Amino acid sequence: MNMDTDNKIPVLREGFLVKRGHIVHNWKARWFVLTPDKLLYYKYEGGKRDSCQRGKILLKDCLITCPFLEYENRPLAFKLQTKHGVDHFLEACSREERDEWAADITAVVNNLQATDGGKPMSQKDSAQSRLQNINLSKVLDSMYDVHSGIKLSNHVEQGSTYSNCFSGSAVVDWLVFMQLSLTRGEAVTLASALLEEGFLRTVGQRSVEALRTAGLSEQFMDDSTALYSFPDSFKKRGSVKSERSLSAAELSGKVVKRGYLLKQGHRRKNWKVRLFVLRSEPDFLHYYDPTKDDISPVGGFSLRGCLISSLDDNGVPSGVKGNIQGNLFKIITKSDIHYFIQAPTHQEKMDWIDAIREHT
Numbered sequence: 001m002n003m004d005t006d007n008k009i010p011v012l013r014e015g016f017l018v019k020r021g022h023i024v025h026n027w028k029a030r031w032f033v034l035t036p037d038k039l040l041y042y043k044y045e046g047g048k049r050d051s052c053q054r055g056k057i058l059l060k061d062c063l064i065t066c067p068f069l070e071y072e073n074r075p076l077a078f079k080l081q082t083k084h085g086v087d088h089f090l091e092a093c094s095r096e097e098r099d100e101w102a103a104d105i106t107a108v109v110n111n112l113q114a115t116d117g118g119k120p121m122s123q124k125d126s127a128q129s130r131l132q133n134i135n136l137s138k139v140l141d142s143m144y145d146v147h148s149g150i151k152l153s154n155h156v157e158q159g160s161t162y163s164n165c166f167s168g169s170a171v172v173d174w175l176v177f178m179q180l181s182l183t184r185g186e187a188v189t190l191a192s193a194l195l196e197e198g199f200l201r202t203v204g205q206r207s208v209e210a211l212r213t214a215g216l217s218e219q220f221m222d223d224s225t226a227l228y229s230f231p232d233s234f235k236k237r238g239s240v241k242s243e244r245s246l247s248a249a250e251l252s253g254k255v256v257k258r259g260y261l262l263k264q265g266h267r268r269k270n271w272k273v274r275l276f277v278l279r280s281e282p283d284f285l286h287y288y289d290p291t292k293d294d295i296s297p298v299g300g301f302s303l304r305g306c307l308i309s310s311l312d313d314n315g316v317p318s319g320v321k322g323n324i325q326g327n328l329f330k331i332i333t334k335s336d337i338h339y340f341i342q343a344p345t346h347q348e349k350m351d352w353i354d355a356i357r358e359h360t
Contacts (some may be wrong), residue, residue, distance in 0.1 A: 009035045013104045016044070016260035016273060017095070017346060018290040020089040022137070022231070027074075027091070027291045029260060029273035030054060031344075034104055037112060039080070044262075044273065055198030055231075057088050059105065060112045066102035073293045078102050086136050086197045091290070093259045095276055109303040134190065139180060140199045143171075144230070150174045155227050157204040165203045165229040168221040172323060184222055191220035195228070250300065251286070253279030257355045259348065263287060264340040269321035271342070274298075276352075283359035285331070288318075306332035306360045308353055329353055 013034040018027050019041060030041040039057040061083035068079040068089065076098045080088040092098035143150045150171060152164045172187040181187035193202045195211070196219065202208045205225040211219050220228075255277040262271045274287040277297070286300030311317040311328040320328065320340055327349045332337040343349035 012108065013037060013101065016093070017041075017101065018091040022140075022197070024262075024358050027293075029290050032090075032101075034101075034108065036108060039105065055302075058082060058194065058196055059108050060116070062105070062109050064102055064106055064109065066098065071293075073295050080105070082197065084134070084136050084167070084193050084197060093290075097259075104298065134180070136194060136197055136199060139194065142180070143174070143179065148178075148244045152229070155204075157206060157225065157227060160204065162227055162229075164225045167224045168207065168226040168228060169224045171200075171220070171228060172222045188213050188220050188222050195220050198231060200228050203229045228239050250282055250284045250302070251279070251297075253284060256280050256359070257352070259352070260290070260344075261287075261348075261352070262342040264321060264324075266337075271322065271324060276341075278355055278359065279351075280359055285356065301331075301337065301339075303356060303359045306356070307332045308356050310349065310353055311340075331356065 038046040066078035206229040283303040286297035287331035325354040
């Protein structure tokens with residue numbers, strides 16, 4: 001078991017999973033960290049986990065469906081349903097990974113159930129149990145409504161201006177006015193649930209600090225200076241053009257290894273998470289955009305005559321754009337195209353290098 005050095009929380013498992021967004025149902029690669037009571041997820045940029053958590057899934061009373069077979073193009077998906085009835089869809093890079101994640105999450109859920117054993121219901125718990133009958137997605141849709149929803153505006157906090165947000169007390173006012181909560185206290189519990197599920201996000205210092213220091217129940221502030229907004233995941237995505245056309249033959253080989261790695265783009269030199277698939281007979285390495293439902297790769301190359309080398313962990317190697325360091329390797333194809341790739345851990349880097357070398 002590792003420790004999360006930032007927060008001193010035991011880490012039971014961590015790695016890339018692809019998550020479906022709540023509002024815009026697009027899929028995004030996120031770095032997930034499993035702790036003894038929740039699943040945290042982060043953006044992964046610049047070759048490392050973003051320090052700011054994007055969201056969390058509380059695992060107490062969570063239901064897990066694995067495998068979840070309703071997404072035709074995503075056979076490696078599984079579903080978590082929280083006690084508030086919110087569904088989270090996650091996808092792993094392989095069957096083994098999916099089943100290991102599911103087993104570890106199930107163990108956490110069972111452990112939480114065992115340690116909770118029959119405590120008397122407090123006032124807070126009864127508000128929570130009323131919440132179980134509320135569909136948070138519908139609450140969010142109502143908040144979004146152009147006519148009767150919550151109004152977005154600009155707010156100034158400690159000299160900084162934040163656009164398209166609202167105050168904590170405005171949310172509480174709105175929930176009570178819409179009769180979604182009977183009291184302000186109940187509205188705070190409901191707003192905390194929305195925050196927990198990633199349906200609202202903190203904006204500015206005040207609300208971020210409250211979230212960091214709060215107990216599990218009331219993370220939301222009924223305060224006119226604490227600012228919140230909707231998540232960032234509303235921007236429409238452009239379509240990605242395939243980097244080249246692929247022949248059926250090169251995809252016919254036996255899959256030897258698959259996993260999520262970061263790859264530097266050829267044109268814009270930005271780093272993106274890609275699902276890499278190594279095939280033998282014929283020996284090819286293909287990569288896919290895990291955010292797309294498209295089942296064809298965005299690129300790939302024959303491994304015949306390729307050179308693969310591990311890059312030094314000290315400093316940024318030549319040819320690598322941005323402050324990307326650690327666990328890097330390079331593949332040079334027969335036609336002299338250079339691919340820079342980063343693995344999440346040293347062990348995974350060495351495993352990939354060994355596996356690819358066997359097929360060059």
